[in-house]
Amino acid sequence: MATGRTHRPATRSRGIPEATVARLPLYLRALTALSERSVPTVSSEELAAAAGVNSAKLRKDFSYLGSYGTRGVGYDVEYLVYQISRELGLTQDWPVVIVGIGNLGAALAGYGGFASRGFRVAALIDADPAMTGKPVAGIPVQHSDDLEKIIAEDGVSIGVIATPAGVAQAVCDRLVAAGVTSILNFAPTVLSVPDGVDVRKVDLSIELQILAFHEQRKAGEEPGDEQPAPPQAAAPVAPPVATRTTAEGGRKGPDGDVPAVMPA
Structure with a gap:
């Protein structure tokens, strides 16, 4: 294959940003739930909360669709369901x-x-x-x-x-x-x-x-908390002292004879 491209450019032919397109299904899901409860209108704040976005972003997104709502009334739920469905291409098979x-x-x-x-x-x-x-x-x-x-x-x-x-x-x-x-x-x-x-x-x-x-952060853990502490340096070991065995079974060292059995 010639390229590894996996998405379209940032804007679509109608000038709707890709980020807005990605949020349209969220609005549609929230609006469909309202429609099923026979809710006729919804404010931008209520719809934004249901979709999990802020209301300013929602109003900006809807402006690309040419839908601005009615001051003091809000958005018509059924009309928005149709409008977003049409924009997403969901009115066809x-x-x-x-x-x-x-x-x-x-x-x-x-x-x-x-x-x-x-x-x-x-x-x-x-x-x-x-x-x-x-x-x-x-x-x-x-x-x-x-x-x-x-x-x-x-x-x-x-x-x-x-x-x-x-x-x-x-x-x-x-x-x-x-x-x-x-x-x-x-x-x-x-x-x-x-x-x-x-x-x-x-x-x-x-x-x-x-x-x-995110669960790790909620628990107050930081990456590396579970890592073991670096090993401490071992105490230096004295070099061995040269000795030789004596006729009595002891050892001969630099300070004289050492008995084979130390006295209690």
């Missing part, structure tokens, strides 16, 4: 293939959140012949030999990689060559893709390591 149907791949196949957000699992693909035809989450697994055919027939543009790290790049290359332009990578490795292909990486072990870092 997105067929997705999942490659690698081990424990993680099977769990992803059964995740109900895909369909409710406009993502349709079009195919489950695995290289193990024993998996071919086996239903997972109601979808029969297909062999990886048919990957290119499946992508072409279903018009797939989004691929999910849940394979072991050692084969992830090869799977990625095949997906890209077949026309997939967006990849969600669960394999514990960095993928190299050409320009025009987006990769989002999800590494659960890294997230756990970050949490461990």
